[in-house]
Amino acid sequence: MTVPACEAAALRIENESLRLELARVTAAGRDAHLRQLSFLATIAHELRNPLMPLRLAALMLDGARNDDVAYAKHQATIKGQVAQITRLIGDLLEGSSIGAGKFRLERKLLDVGTVLDRVAETCQLSMDTRHQHFSVKRDPGALMVLGDAARLTQVFGNLLENSSRYTPEGGEISLSAATVGDCVVIAVKDNGIGITAQALPHVFDIFVRDARATMVNEIGLGVGLSVVRELVKAHEGGVVAHCAGEDAGSEFIVRLPIALANTRLSAVVQ
Template identity: 40%
Template sequence: MEERILIVAPRGRDAEVVAQVLSRERMECVVCTNVGQLVATLPEGAACALIADEALDALALRSLDGWLSTQPPWSDFPFVLLVGNGKKGVPTAEGRRLEVLGNVMLIERPVSGEALVSAARSARRARRRQYQARAMIAERAAANLRLVNAARQKDEFLAMLAHELRNPLAPIRNAAEAIRTTDAVLPARVQWAREIIERQSRHLASLLEDLLDVSRITTGKITLKRNIIELGGVLAAAIDVAKLALDAHGHTLVVRAPDDSIYLDADATRLAQVFGNLLDNAVKYTLDGGRIEIDVTAEEGLVTVAVSDNGTGIAPEELPEIFELFSQSNRALDRAQGGLGIGLSVVRSLIGMHGGTVRAESAGLGLGTRIVVTLPTVDAPVQGSDRADDVEHGNTQILDVLVVDDNVDAASSLALLLELNGHRVRIAHDGLHALDACADAQPDAVLLDIGLPGMDGYEVAQRLRQMVTMSHATLIAITGYGQPEDIARARAAGFDHHLVKPVEPDTLALLFDDVRQSRATQLR
């Protein structure tokens, strides 16, 4: 069908003669009585149309114009126009207009059979090239669709991988934290083992977050929760996370910063992640007993934070690639410290999202490394009431807490941790038992896993919100699912907060401060 030649020549036996000439050359021809029939036949497929100019009137031109406007981008349908009509070499006004409308080849009558065949073959070759372009476009579209599906499957796999890895991480971290509360009476060897467990589980959680962030950043799914924040607090949080590793390797950390506070319009969690990554790299690539320095300098509208070490350094040829995804430095003779090669890529992306820049400096292998981050600053916020003054962090006021998790180790370890902090804790391992527990006695807070068997955490939250006695309870999702859509879905289901496993005890303590204040407000 797509190789056919459509013919419109209404005068005498012209159409029949043209069809006979072309058919002898094994060209399939279809004779149409008028342009309207030709336009109706075109959607079925054709290589070209051969039209005598006397067939073109105003109505025919409108029909052709309408069809030509619907052509896909790859198509430039060829017309062969037989002109003359008794006036040698002069096409009709309609014929001249058709030249403007489409891809037209003019043939003057009377025409020889050879010229007619040559024109038809030329038009068919041009149409075949268009078909090739169509096939290439279709293949590219199919390839793009495959890429989109592969990216979606990758994201789904990473989300599931994160969930499955976070589940065992949570009880490990909880158990290490529970042991820490009794450090004073533990033998030194047990304290040492607890520190290794805590340090390595933190490191594994950090690697997992970096891996997920690469996917979020490359797909544009990461968002910043900006507030006016103080840089010193962000650096303190990063240093606190790195402290175990710094101490384990015997490194000396020196921090030099201005006395005055420096304020940023930024996401405090993401910046703490950035500087935590930089400190983690400095620790890994510096031999035990090394020196790591953080230098903060402020200029008009900008602050520079430089993290330096006297470690293994970077070869000059590797510096331009150090921030590329999966870039691996040959700083060490083996892969013991190599990492995934994604941390600095995440750093560059997050700093760029904050409107800043980052660069690496090194005099060469064995001569240390300096990573320099520059960020825009803002004016100090207007002073107002500080909630920290209203609620003392670490308040020992007892809360009634329900922990819901089908992972027995995760539930029991978190419950033990909460009990060591003085709270009254109950445990449920599925949604139905959680509903029954809340009906028996209203808790102040419910720590609810999402991936429960049978009734999932979203449905449990929705049902709890329908219970009159639970209208003021705080629902906290504690889950291995941490994608933006997971957080949005948790909010829609009725959760007040969404935490990703493993949960930092300090984060949970701050949320419990909110629960206490909410309960105090209800009692007034």
């Protein structure tokens, strides 16, 4: 090979490697942009979640002026939801990134039954407005897990919100919790529109919405279940979805490891 031919070949190689590097950097930039979008969508979703019960409780507070019990209940809902928003904004400011799969968990030994009671109470309000029948059944006694109460509230709030959203007025929704082996098993079941076989394996992926769901409810980002999956995973648990077919209802089952009495109390940062 002559010297200029050698130089030309070297230039070609250099060009090719520059081209590959440019493609790599462009792809990395695109990925980072998508991650940012997904993070923003997640945060928007999570900030929006408490707004509905907050708005309903604020509306009902007016009519409950002469009913101390109802007044206190609505006040507690408002306080609870504001606390949830405060916590989320705190996470945002701390730069913790749900989209990147990073959570700041504050896990401690807790009775998940009490978390469920609180979530059920909050969701009852919006289910009542849709005339849905909501039942809660759980094992008597404590269901101890090493959990972050605010994050578990998000998990079951998202699942129950979906059940209500994708179940027609007058439908039935149930929440049950029991100890099975070394797990606490929590099931959220409805008799709503169900999930198509094509969508079922993907519903926990971010931005996935079943085509039928978009017809029933235009609002929705397809983010809630991805948050559920990440949070449950961060609790060393698992979540699965079942559906027997269209209009056959849906069931979401969450498994969380039972915390033994001698489990070390700890603040876990992930």
